[in-house]
Amino acid sequence: MNAELVIFFKALADANRLKMVGLLAQRDYSVEELAALLNLRPPTISHHLSKLAEAGLVSARAEGYYSIYQLNKAALETTARGLFSNEQMNSTTEDVDLDAYDRKVLADFSLPDGRLSGIPSQRRKLEVILHHVVKSFKPGVIYSEKQVNQALARFHADTATLRRELVGYGLMKRETGGRAYWIERVPG
Amino acid sequence: MNAELVIFFKALADANRLKMVGLLAQRDYSVEELAALLNLRPPTISHHLSKLAEAGLVSARAEGYYSIYQLNKAALETTARGLFSNEQMNSTTEDVDLDAYDRKVLADFSLPDGRLSGIPSQRRKLEVILHHVVKSFKPGVIYSEKQVNQALARFHADTATLRRELVGYGLMKRETGGRAYWIERVPG
DNA sequence: AATTTAATTAGATGTTTATCTAAATAAATT
DNA sequence: AATTTATTTAGATAAACATCTAATTAAATT
Structure with a gap:
């Protein structure tokens, strides 16, 4: 999940909180001091600090009735270093369903009986449809043009x-003479 | 100003926008594809992309009636590298008035006539007050205890x-015998 | 030329959030 | 023990924001 990342970025996505981080990079501060420096009321500062703390950016220690906050520089640097690493990048797309677009295109061009309502003119969509229909053919088997047409006719009249x-997209191979057709790999 | 930084963090402070960045790190996408992958309507994707573009993270090229978006990896890396540099940190506090706390403490303990309403018991506040009253003394001049008391009496009876x-905070020096007082440096 | 397709803009809506005041908690000073 | 002081929590409010539908724009296909 990228929830942690979102919390991290949200924590820094505010001008006053960025100022706080900048101040705490210099030295520790109490809530009261931060409130005076930023011209905000203490409860507002508390609220901001709790967001920063939630992101692991700051922590507090009690001194009398003061809460003295400090920047977690180590955590900040560790997090910052890996922010845009490949790992991090990939993690954000973990729960993205990469087939959703293909399914949508297929649904948009499919009739209830499974036939195609048309043949898309857009490259990307055509590819999706072609990858779908090519599943009707078994790898390694040699088909005549007539057999190919028969299979394709189950999807659309314009075989x-x-x-x-x-053939144009390389999903199906054709003998130079045009007599034999076959597919090479197992489609996804 | 840290407005740019805020825009940058705000742009990434959303789960769906993070997913988009993750996807665009793999390859370019059209609005329509992103909409299908994230299960959002195209106008929502447009809105998110405009935020990412505002932060300089993505850019679009027109291909037919498609807008193909790509991640600006160079910009991303450059920005990411300097994110928590000392320069960047300092820039966030540029427009913070660092004397605001001192002024507030002074105001809280000052009567209309400039005398003190009391002597704070909190270290930090006491320091602020002491730095204020010590301005009454000239560096280099030798004062008798009586003279010191006279000057301090203008602030508070408890001289x-x-x-x-x-003396305790080192703002004023005292001869071992207790006869002579002076200050060493020019106070801020 | 008319239609389809993709994107964007405009406008509406419900949620999140930054901020405040007032109340509650907790620790220190008198 | 009573009071003062700093922080936090609770509750209220207004601004910002994510999302949607409808309308507009612009380009491609028929």
């Missing part, structure tokens, strides 16, 4: 276009 | 406490 695009 | 604390 010629589908067949041509399949 | 003994003020005198003792001034």
Whole structure:
């Protein structure tokens, strides 16, 4: 989950909290002092500090009835260093369903009976559709043009276009003479 | 000003925008694709992308009626590198009035005529008051205890406490015998 | 030329958030 | 023990924001 990351960025996504971090980078401060320096009431400072603390950026120690806050420089540097690492980047997309777009395109072009309502003209969408229809063919098997058309006709009447695009996008191979068709790899 | 920094952090302070950055780190995407992947409507994606663009994190190129967005990796790395540098830290506190706390303490303990309403018991506040009253003395001049008391009496009746604390905090020097008092440096 | 498609802008809505005052808590000074 | 002082919590309010639908713009396909 990237919840922690969001908390981190949210904590710093405020002008007054950034000022606090800048001040605490110099020395420790009490709530009262920060309130005076930023011209805010103490409860507001408390609120901001709790957000910074939630992100692990600051911590407090009690001194009498003062709460003295300090910047967690170590934590800050550690976090900052890995912020835009590949690991971090990948973690943000962990719970993204990468097939959602393909499913949507397929749904948009599919009729209830599974046939295609049309053949998309946009490259990206056409690819999605082609990857779908190519699943009808078994890798390694040699098909005649007639057999190919028969299979494609289950999706759309314009079998010629589908067949041509399949070959054009490299999803289906064709013997130079045009007699034999086959696919090479197991589709995802 | 730290306005740019705030814009940067605000841009990343949202789970969906972080996901978008993560996706765009892999390859370019159109608005439509991002909308499908994140299960949001295209206008929402447009809104998010405009925030990311405002922060300089992404840019768009037109391809037909598509807007293909890409991550500005160079800008991202440059910004990320300097995020918590000393320069950046200091810049956030540029427009903070560092004397505001001292002024507040002084105001809290000052009567309309300039005398003190009391002597604070808190270290930090006492220091502020002492730094204020010590301005009555000229560096280099030798004062008798009587002269010191006279000057301090203009602030508060308890001259003994003020005198003792001034010496205790090192703001005023005293000859071992207790006869001569002076200050060494020009106070701020 | 008419239609379709993708993106953006405008406007509406519900949620989050920054800030304040007032009340509650807790520790120190008198 | 009573009072003062600093912080935090609770509750209120206004501004900011994420999201949606509807309308507009602009480009491609038919």
